[in-house]
Amino acid sequence: MMLWNLIYRSLRQHALSTLVTAGSIALAAGLLLTVWVVKTQSQAVFAATNSGFDAVLGARGSKLQLVLNAIFHLEASPGNIAAADFEALRRNPMIGGAIRTAIPIAVGDSFQGWRVVGTVEQLFAEIEYAPGKRYAIARGGRNFQLGAHEAVVGNFAAKRLGWKLGATFHPQHGVSEKAERDHDELYTVVGILEPTSTPVDRVIWIPLEGIQTMSGHNPFAKTDISAVLIQLRAPTAGLMASNLINQSGGKLTFAYPIGTIVAELFNKISWIDKVLTLLAWLVAAVASGSVLVSIYNSMSARARDIAILRALGARRRTVFGAVVGEAAAIGVLGAAAGFAVFAGLAAGVASIIQAQTGVVLEPLQWNPVFGWGPAVFVGLCVLGGLVPAFKAYRVPVAETLAPVS
Amino acid sequence: MPLLSIKDLAKTYPLPGGGAHRVVEVVEFSLEAAEQLALRGESGSGKTTFLHLIAGILAPDSGRIALAGRDVAALGEAARDRLRAETIGYIFQTFNLLQGHTVLENVEFGMAFGRGVDRAYAESLLRRVGLSDKLGHFPRQLSTGQQQRVAVARALANHPKLVLADEPTGNLDRRHAREALALIREVCRECGAALLLVSHDEQVLAGFGDVRDFAALNRALTAEAAP
Numbered sequence: 001m002m003l004w005n006l007i008y009r010s011l012r013q014h015a016l017s018t019l020v021t022a023g024s025i026a027l028a029a030g031l032l033l034t035v036w037v038v039k040t041q042s043q044a045v046f047a048a049t050n051s052g053f054d055a056v057l058g059a060r061g062s063k064l065q066l067v068l069n070a071i072f073h074l075e076a077s078p079g080n081i082a083a084a085d086f087e088a089l090r091r092n093p094m095i096g097g098a099i100r101t102a103i104p105i106a107v108g109d110s111f112q113g114w115r116v117v118g119t120v121e122q123l124f125a126e127i128e129y130a131p132g133k134r135y136a137i138a139r140g141g142r143n144f145q146l147g148a149h150e151a152v153v154g155n156f157a158a159k160r161l162g163w164k165l166g167a168t169f170h171p172q173h174g175v176s177e178k179a180e181r182d183h184d185e186l187y188t189v190v191g192i193l194e195p196t197s198t199p200v201d202r203v204i205w206i207p208l209e210g211i212q213t214m215s216g217h218n219p220f221a222k223t224d225i226s227a228v229l230i231q232l233r234a235p236t237a238g239l240m241a242s243n244l245i246n247q248s249g250g251k252l253t254f255a256y257p258i259g260t261i262v263a264e265l266f267n268k269i270s271w272i273d274k275v276l277t278l279l280a281w282l283v284a285a286v287a288s289g290s291v292l293v294s295i296y297n298s299m300s301a302r303a304r305d306i307a308i309l310r311a312l313g314a315r316r317r318t319v320f321g322a323v324v325g326e327a328a329a330i331g332v333l334g335a336a337a338g339f340a341v342f343a344g345l346a347a348g349v350a351s352i353i354q355a356q357t358g359v360v361l362e363p364l365q366w367n368p369v370f371g372w373g374p375a376v377f378v379g380l381c382v383l384g385g386l387v388p389a390f391k392a393y394r395v396p397v398a399e400t401l402a403p404v405s
Numbered sequence: 406m407p408l409l410s411i412k413d414l415a416k417t418y419p420l421p422g423g424g425a426h427r428v429v430e431v432v433e434f435s436l437e438a439a440e441q442l443a444l445r446g447e448s449g450s451g452k453t454t455f456l457h458l459i460a461g462i463l464a465p466d467s468g469r470i471a472l473a474g475r476d477v478a479a480l481g482e483a484a485r486d487r488l489r490a491e492t493i494g495y496i497f498q499t500f501n502l503l504q505g506h507t508v509l510e511n512v513e514f515g516m517a518f519g520r521g522v523d524r525a526y527a528e529s530l531l532r533r534v535g536l537s538d539k540l541g542h543f544p545r546q547l548s549t550g551q552q553q554r555v556a557v558a559r560a561l562a563n564h565p566k567l568v569l570a571d572e573p574t575g576n577l578d579r580r581h582a583r584e585a586l587a588l589i590r591e592v593c594r595e596c597g598a599a600l601l602l603v604s605h606d607e608q609v610l611a612g613f614g615d616v617r618d619f620a621a622l623n624r625a626l627t628a629e630a631a632p
Contacts, residue, residue: 005510013505308501311462313490313518313563315483398457401501 006309006322007329010302017294018330025287025334029377030341032280036369037342038349039273041361043266046072047259049359051198051229052129053103055238055256057086057245058227063255064264070105070227071258072199072357073115076175077107078253080224085251095244098237103127104225106211109171109183114157116171116204118211121145124152127231129196141165141191146207152191156201156358163189171206173216184215199358232256284380287334291327291384299391306392307400320393327385328378335374406474407435408566408599409459414468414478415625416454428454430625431468438566441590441600443610446619450626452603455619456569459601460493461485473566490519494560494598496589498572500552502544508555509540515562530558533592550581557589561596568593570602574609582609 011018051071058066061078068075086104090096106118121143124135137143137152144150153163161167167189170182187206195201212222232238238256245254255261306319346363354360411434417425428451436442446452457463459470461477464485470477473492477485489495494515502511512527531537534554544552553573560568570589574582586602586609593600603619610616620626 005506009505009510304501305503305505308503309514309518310486311460311489311495311497311501312514312559313486315486315518317483318518397462398454401462401497 003318003322003325007325010322010326011329014294014298017298018333021287021290021294022330022334022337024283024290025331025377025381026337026341028280028283028287029335029338029373030345031283032277032377033338033342033369033373034345034349034363035273035276035280036373037346037363037367038353038361039277040367040369041363041365042353042359043263045359045361046262046266046357049198049262050258051200052127052231053229053258054232054235055230055241055254055258056227057081057089057102057230057252057254060251060253063253063261066227066253066255067258067261068265069107070229072359073107073117073203074199074357077226080106080221080226081228081252083223083225086225086228089245089252092244095241098232098234098241099230100233101127101231103229104208105227105229106208106224107226108175108217109173109211109214110175111169111171111204112161113176114161114202114204115175116151116206116211118206118208120208123205123229124191124193129198129200133196135196135200136194137191138194141189144190144205144207147209148207149185149187149210150190150206151187152193152205153189154201154203154205154358155193155195156354157204158189158192160355163192165189165192169204171204171210171214173214181216185210197358197360202355202358284377287377288380288384291330291381292387295323295327295385295388296391299388302392303395303400306395307397310395310397311401316393319395320389323389323392324382324385327381327389331378331381332374334381335377338374338377339370407471408438408440408473409434409436409601410469410471411435411459412469412471414458414470415466416451416458416463417466427625429458429465429623431455431622432624434622436567436599436601439594439597439599441593441613441615442602443613443616444601444603444619444622445605445607445610445616446603446623447605450619451623452619453571455623456495456571456601456603459567460495460569461489486518490563492563492566494563494565494568496556496560496568496570496573498575500544500556500576502552502555502559504544506543507540508536508542508544508547511544511555512559512562515559519563527558527562530561531555533595534558534588549576550585553577553581553585554588557585557592561592561598564596565598567599567601570600572604572606573602574604574606579608582606583612586612 056066056070058070059079059081065075065078069077103119103123109116124143128134144152168186170186172182242254242256245252309319350361350363411431414429414431416429417427419425444452458465465478468478475488477488509527512530513522516522531540534557536551536554539547573589574585577585604610
């Protein structure tokens with residue numbers, strides 16, 4: 001009890017250095033937790049995000065670009081494919097038999113930075129975007145009708161645009177924030193999707209031929225599609241189709257399996273989280289050093305108190321433990337505050353990821369780093385406390401308690 | 406059997422330029438339980454070192470210090486710490502209160518490393534020395550005389566068998582010195598603790614019944630003075 005009292009009083013006596021040191025540990029802990037949680041969770045969530053499809057068929061090019069464009073609605077489309085090419089492929093008995101469902105999409109337009117994608121009404125009527133989960137249109141709304149200038153809007157996009165049922169808009173050519181020009185067609189929102197926590201939430205969906213025949217688009221490409229989202233009958237069919245299509249040297253690319261292709265993206269950008277993690281550990285090392293310096297610098301002033309305690313019967317190991325305990329307490333304070341820093345940082349990062357990709361992270365979900373992260377930080381602080389603790393251990397009682405008579 | 410019995414005790418300090426300086430050389434000394442004795446000695450005569458040796462703060466070069474049936478000189482440092490925590494109360498000239506802790510906590514630290522904290526007893530001791538209204542004060546908020554009384558209460562907090570007082574009135578004026586000394590003697594008597602006090606102040610010692618000359622006890626001084 002008295003040991004805690006010693007630690008508590010010492011922390012209070014050196015309140016400013018305690019706060020500064022604990023603050024630097026909080027920043028380091030917050031940064032490490034954020035990097036770790038965002039890294040592990042985004043890898044898992046992105047790899048699992050396939051909007052219910054096994055593969056994507058698109059123009060010849062990068063599989064990753066194709067998946068990012070067709071599933072995550074990021075990046076530019078690698079190009080269009082002719083509907084006839086897809087139909088020809090479908091008639092191939094080896095491939096056509098393997099396909100259970102095929103949903104074509106057409107891209108290239110947007111509205112105020114939100115992508116407008118053409119597809120068929122079957123997407124919202126029949127597809128499970130996750131096992132056991134079908135798209136649902138919020139009450140009062142309905143699916144768009146082929147041939148009509150109608151739109152079904154992802155939940156996140158509708159919220160950000162402030163759209164209700166009946167809202168109207170002119171699609172804009174291009175997919176950048178600064179679209180080239182408005183198309184003449186006026187579309188009306190007839191349905192808003194319930195949230196799915198997938199990239200679908202941030203897309204404005206219109207009938208496929210709406211994109212294909214939009215004013216200003218190439219009239220010779222009015223049957224082209226950007227990609228086909230495919231559900232397979234069996235995983236082995238995917239491998240077979242991948243071999244047949246990708247190695248044929250034709251005009252098409254078959255991206256399968258989606259999760260593995262997304263994982264490639266994380267491999268490519270893994271240096272970012274390595275740098276951030278290294279940065280967090282460096283900050284942690286500096287924080288640990290600051291624990292050492294702040295306690296060590298106060299040791300001269302504390303020597304008399306330590307000598308008094310020793311004269312009262314405190315053993316060397318008791319004063320050693322008090323100093324180490326103080327360092328650990330600073331670590332605990334810092335780690336606890338680090339959770340607050342993490343909560344703020346992670347919420348910010350998660351909202352950016354949701355805004356950019358539609359993928360929803362839940363950073364407060366249990367992650368093993370919540371256990372070992374703070375433990376490591378407290379351990380580093382204890383390490384930092386060992387040097388001043390050793391100095392306390394060696395305080396000469398008789399000399400320090402002078403004057404002598 | 407005396408509470409404290411010393412035989413052939415010697416302590417030498419190394420000198421910075423080499424060689425050694427013998428500070429304490431006491432052939433024989435004893436103190437009975439509950440006895441009160443004052444040692445008169447000039448500053449620098451080795452009185453503090455003598456008390457530190459008895460308290461186990463310093464280890465002697467040779468000799469025997471039997472305290473409450475245990476040989477302090479033969480104990481390891483941790484055992485000496487424990488014996489000090491359980492058996493000895495120490496009053497310092499400069500009081501040596503912990504400035505960052507309250508009056509009550511200072512007294513509790515006097516018992517913390519021995520039998521453990523007994524808040525009610527700590528409060529009763531502070532009541533006894535007239536500081537029941539200062540429990541939550543910090544030492545800097547007290548007068549010098551009040552700080553001395555906290556030191557007295559702390560020295561008795563662990564139910565000591567022996568209280569060592571090193572120039573306990575050195576920082577007080579005449580009137581407060583007399584009062585403080587009377588209080589120390591009285592409280593030690595009430596608690597059944599023996600008192601060994603060292604001082605150079607003749608006026609303080611004048612009020613003390615049993616006074617011995619430390620110069621006569623410490624042969625190191627005699628040897629130093631010899632031609």
